[in-house]
Amino acid sequence: MGILEVKNVNKRFGGLKALSEVNLSVAENTVHAIIGPNGAGKSTLLNCLVGKLIPDTGSVMFDGQSVLGRTPYEINQMGISRVFQTPEIFGDLTVMENMMIPCFAKRDGAFEMNALAGVARQRDILERAEQMLVDMRMADKRNMHAASMSRGDKRRLEIGMCLAQEPRLLLLDEPTAGMARADTNNTIDLLKQIKEERDITIAIIEHDMHVVFSLAERITVLAQGTPLVEDIPANIKGHPKVREAYLGETAAAA
Amino acid sequence: MLGLNKKDSTLLLIVAAMVLLAPFILNPFPADSAMAQFNAGYPDLMQRFVIFGIFAIGFNILFGLTGYLSFGHAAFLGVGSYSAVWMFKLLSMNVIPAILLAVLVSGVFALVIGFVSLRRTGIYFSILTLAFAQMSFNLAYSVLTPITNGETGLQLTLDDPRILGVSATADGGIPVTSLFGMEMRSTFTLDAGAWLFQFNTGYYFCGAVLLLAFYLAIRIFRSPFGLMLRAIKSNRTRMNYTGLNTKPYALAAFVISGMYAGLAGGLMASMDPLAGAERMQWTASGEVVLMTILGGAGTLIGPVLGAGFIKYFENIFSKINEGVLHQWFAFLPDGMENGVVWVVEHFVGPGWHLTLGLLFMLVVTFLPGGLVEGGQRIARLFRRKSTEPQDGATQSHPAE
Numbered sequence: 001m002g003i004l005e006v007k008n009v010n011k012r013f014g015g016l017k018a019l020s021e022v023n024l025s026v027a028e029n030t031v032h033a034i035i036g037p038n039g040a041g042k043s044t045l046l047n048c049l050v051g052k053l054i055p056d057t058g059s060v061m062f063d064g065q066s067v068l069g070r071t072p073y074e075i076n077q078m079g080i081s082r083v084f085q086t087p088e089i090f091g092d093l094t095v096m097e098n099m100m101i102p103c104f105a106k107r108d109g110a111f112e113m114n115a116l117a118g119v120a121r122q123r124d125i126l127e128r129a130e131q132m133l134v135d136m137r138m139a140d141k142r143n144m145h146a147a148s149m150s151r152g153d154k155r156r157l158e159i160g161m162c163l164a165q166e167p168r169l170l171l172l173d174e175p176t177a178g179m180a181r182a183d184t185n186n187t188i189d190l191l192k193q194i195k196e197e198r199d200i201t202i203a204i205i206e207h208d209m210h211v212v213f214s215l216a217e218r219i220t221v222l223a224q225g226t227p228l229v230e231d232i233p234a235n236i237k238g239h240p241k242v243r244e245a246y247l248g249e250t251a252a253a254a
Numbered sequence: 255m256l257g258l259n260k261k262d263s264t265l266l267l268i269v270a271a272m273v274l275l276a277p278f279i280l281n282p283f284p285a286d287s288a289m290a291q292f293n294a295g296y297p298d299l300m301q302r303f304v305i306f307g308i309f310a311i312g313f314n315i316l317f318g319l320t321g322y323l324s325f326g327h328a329a330f331l332g333v334g335s336y337s338a339v340w341m342f343k344l345l346s347m348n349v350i351p352a353i354l355l356a357v358l359v360s361g362v363f364a365l366v367i368g369f370v371s372l373r374r375t376g377i378y379f380s381i382l383t384l385a386f387a388q389m390s391f392n393l394a395y396s397v398l399t400p401i402t403n404g405e406t407g408l409q410l411t412l413d414d415p416r417i418l419g420v421s422a423t424a425d426g427g428i429p430v431t432s433l434f435g436m437e438m439r440s441t442f443t444l445d446a447g448a449w450l451f452q453f454n455t456g457y458y459f460c461g462a463v464l465l466l467a468f469y470l471a472i473r474i475f476r477s478p479f480g481l482m483l484r485a486i487k488s489n490r491t492r493m494n495y496t497g498l499n500t501k502p503y504a505l506a507a508f509v510i511s512g513m514y515a516g517l518a519g520g521l522m523a524s525m526d527p528l529a530g531a532e533r534m535q536w537t538a539s540g541e542v543v544l545m546t547i548l549g550g551a552g553t554l555i556g557p558v559l560g561a562g563f564i565k566y567f568e569n570i571f572s573k574i575n576e577g578v579l580h581q582w583f584a585f586l587p588d589g590m591e592n593g594v595v596w597v598v599e600h601f602v603g604p605g606w607h608l609t610l611g612l613l614f615m616l617v618v619t620f621l622p623g624g625l626v627e628g629g630q631r632i633a634r635l636f637r638r639k640s641t642e643p644q645d646g647a648t649q650s651h652p653a654e
Contacts, residue, residue, distance in 0.1 A: 050495065076497035088495065090488040093481075101485050102496050104478055110499040113506060115479040116470075118257060122478065165497065 003028040003201050004049070004169060009058030011044055011225075018044040019055065019225045026169070031195060031202045033212045036222035037245065042205045045222070046173055049203075050082050051075045063168065073110050081162035082171045087154035089161070091147030095138060098146050098157060099129040102164040128164065136160035136190075152183035156190060163194065170194075172204040176211050188214050213237070221245065262472050265554060269468055273461040276300055277451045284448030291578070292570055297441055297454030299569050303562045304460040305521045308467045310545040310557030312514020315474060317543070318552035320507045321487030325380045325539050326367070326387030330360040330512040332394065332534030334519025336401065339408045339529045346418035347429045349438065349459070349524040353517065360516020361509055368508035372501060375490070387539055394531035407530035431524050433459055438525055456525045463521060464558075467514060472554060474510070483507050484552075515542075544610075548617055550624030559625045567610050574602040 002025035011019040019041045026032045036042050047053040049060060051072040060067045067075050076082075090098050103125045108114065119125075133139045136156055141149065146157060155175060162170055175191070176184040188211055195202060195215075206212045212219065212233070219236045221228040223245040229236070236242055255263040272279065281295030294300070309331060316322050334356035341352035371382040394402040402408055412422045416429075423429050431438045438456035474480045482503050485493055493500050523529055532538070541564065549560025579595045579602070586594060601609045621627045 071499075072494040073497050073499050076495055082495050084491075084495075088489055088492040090485050090492060092488040093484060097481060097484075101481065101493075101498070104482070105497040108478070110497060111502040113479060113502075115477045115506075115510075116257075116473045117477050117479075118473070119476055119478055119481055120259065125478075161492075161496065 002026045003063055004203065005059075005061040006045070006049070007059045007061075009045070009048060009055040009060065011041075011048060011053065011055050017225055019048070022058070022222075022225070022227055024220055024227065024230075026201060026203050027218070028168075028201050029199055030217045031191075031204065031215050033204045033206055033216035033219045034222055035206060035209075035212055035219060036228075039224075040222040041225040042222055043173065044225075046082075046171060046205055049075075049171060050080060076165070076167075077105075077110060079168040080171060081165055081167035081169070083155075083158050083162055083173065083175055085174045085177050087151070087158045089146045089154055089158050091145070093146055094142065095144050095146055095149070095157060096129060096133065096142040098161060099132050099164060100125055102161045103128045103132075106165045132160050132164045135163075150183075152179060152186060155179070155183075155187060159190065159194070163198070163200075167200070169201045169203065172202065172206075174206055174208075175204065176206070176208050184208065184211065187211075191215055256469065258469075258472060258476075262476065262554075266465070266469060266472065269555070269558070270465055273304070273464060276303070276457075276461070277453055281449060281451055285450040286448065288581070291573060294566055294570060295452060297439075297452055297457050299565065300454070300457045301460050301521075301525050302565050302569070304457065304464045305518050305525070306542070306545065306561035306565055307558040308460075308464050308521065309515055309518035309542055310549065310561040311464075311467055311471050312511040312518070313542045314511075314546050314551060314553075314557040315471060315483070315514070316507050316511035317546055318557070319475070319480060319483040319487065320504055322372070322375070322504060322508070323380045323543065324371075324383040324508070324511075325536065325543070326383035326385075326390075327511070327515050327542055328536070328538035329367070329387035329390040329534045330364055330515035331519040331522070331538065332390065332529065332531065333363050334360045334516030335523040335529035335533055336394075336408055336519075337516070338520040338523035339410070339527055340401075342410060342416075342431065342523070342527050343414040344417065346416060347431050348418075349431050349433050349520075352431075352524055353463075353520040356516045356520025356523070357513050358516075360519065361513040363516075364509045364512025365505070368505050368512070372504050372508060384536060384539070387534060388536060391531055391534040391536075394534060402529075402531060405531075407528050409528045431456075431527055460521050460525070463517065467517065468554075468558070475554060479503070479506070487552075544614060548614060548624055550626030553624070553626040556624050556626040563625065564610065567606055571602050571606040571609060572604065575599075576603070 004026040006022055006024040009019055009022040022045060034042055034045065044053065048055050049067065051067060051070050051074070054068060062078055062080060065078065067078065090101065100119070107125065130139070133142055138153065138157060138160065141153065146154065149157070176187050179187065191202065192215065194200065204215065216233055218230065219233055220230040221236065221242050228241055228245055229239055231239065258266065277295045277300070280300065281293045283289035283293050313324070313327055316324055337356040337359040338352035341355045345351055367383065367386045371379055371386065374382060395404055410428045412428060414421055419429060436455050438459065441452050441454040444451040444453065482498065486500050486503055490500055519533065545560035545564050546557045547560070548563060549558065550556025576595060576599050579598055580591065583591045583594050599605065617624060623630070
């Protein structure tokens with residue numbers, strides 16, 4: 001029984017069947033990659049997991065509880081954090097403030113009317129945020145405006161913000177999309193390090209095969225809204241169905 | 255001091271000093287000099303500076319901090335005024351219960367309007383608040399006439415059933431508003447040579463309320479709640495995916511700013527106990543938007559500066575008429591004088607809106623941060639000159 005269990009999920013947009021009979025089980029403390037060609041339904045599936053979309057039929061269970069019908073912030077409070085394809089951070093705030101917000105969310109919950117308390121006196125929050133910045137190797141950037149950082153740093157900050165909440169499941173939506181090779185490698189190293197240091201389950205959607213095969217312990221291949229095959233990376237590479245549907249020339253060339 | 259850091263304490267002290275010394279600062283010209291018309295140190299106008307300052311501080315909590323542009327905030331101002339006048343009519347001429355009721359009623363009003371309007375964001379939110387305010391405005395003229403007294407406006411009369419107090423004074427007049435016996439309208443005039451300084455009880459009462467309102471605003475700005483509001487403005491998606499429910503935060507900000515508006519409305523009625531529906535008109539709502547943007551949205555002091563700036567223009571520039579202009583330009587040859595006066599008169603007197611509009615355009619285009627940004631740029635210019643060599647290294651930029 002995995003920490004995340006997706007059963008018989010269907011999702012239709014008008015005449016388009018985006019997901020059909022998707023079954024997926026993500027085991028605890030593993031890195032599970034979901035790959036597939038454009039339009040395979042990867043993002044739709046991810047949106048069904050975080051409450052942005054509600055499947056037409058089927059069930060999504062996280063740690064034995066259904067996530068269906070819950071709002072994104074409720075699902076997040078259950079222990080699922082999401083990293084977006086384009087980094088979603090608080091661009092107008094400083095890096096330190098960015099890091100403090102998830103710490104507040106972790107401590108105070110979804111809403112807390114704390115209007116007279118003074119941020120500067122929240123010692124526990126300040127220490128926790130500072131520690132996270134050190135962990136992310138961003139402590140020197142603490143007073144920078146988040147919007148003025150490079151793409152790679154924004155990604156690093158976003159991942160750090162998600163980790164500050166100590167989620168049990170981290171969802172990454174193409175974390176290296178649009179990144180230079182060096183930044184991509186940095187992100188891979190960061191994710192590897194996170195996996196080593198923490199008890200965390202990571203589900204990753206990715207186009208870049210280099211990233212997928214460096215990180216994933218299991219891979220699900222999605223094609224036309226339905227899972228084609230699920231296996232360990234070594235078997236995926238050579239799988240005839242996968243070659244046909246997705247890897248095709250890439251695998252042949254490699 | 256009072257739980258503020260050094261920088262904020264300094265700001266609060268500066269504002270306190272300005273409020274305290276306003277009768278001097280605003281009256282720099284001798285009473286019978288030609289420049290006397292630029293003096294703004296008379297009670298009526300000073301009260302307006304302070305009251306609209308409070309209005310704008312509250313509006314800034316919603317607009318500047320949370321990023322929701324309300325086009326209906328004058329409704330809360332009007333509701334506050336009506337509540338306060340009713341309190342004068344029914345309970346007592348003391349301003350404290352009147353102001354408390356004004357804040358309470360406008361808070362409840364804001365809760366209802368906010369609950370509905372905050373279901374949408376961006377332009378749709380603005381339109382919803384505008385619709386609600388116009389609805390209140392029109393209702394005040396029609397169905398709600400028994401409460402608002404329609405076009406005449408709600409006023410005190412000689413047969414008000416005032417429970418704590420008398421319906422009419424001994425000499426047959428309507429009693430005046432007071433704070434435990436201190437009459438709001440009483441003014442002490444100080445003659446200092448050619449200068450004339452006026453110290454008005456009502457103004458200083460409003461000033462004390464402004465300082466309290468400003469202090470609370472600083473605390474809100476520096477609180478975790480304030481940080482959440484800024485985060486909502488910055489990225490609502492990230493808020494939702496960080497386990498934070500943005501709706502109660504935005505609603506709380508809306509209610510707080512509605513209560514500030516109600517407080518301003520209550521003070522307005524306390525200074526002059528009448529309330530009319532025109533206070534709720536959309537132009538009044540637009541005015542507070544202008545004040546906040548002109549001064550600097552999202553900054554602490556900006557809205558107060560913007561409110562003062564606009565009210566000064568409204569009251570001083572609008573008084574300059576053709577006769578005054580002819581006096582000013584009398585040194586020019588006749589034909590030229592008429593020409594110059596003809597041009598300038600379109601920018602003053604009834605045309606002061608034109609000047610304000612042009613200034614607003616200039617500020618928004620060249621100083622998007624408002625007057626505060628202008629001040630910061632000037633300060634930076636001076637600082638750079640004095641500390642040219644070791645620039646940058648020691649400068650930390652606190653979040654504003």
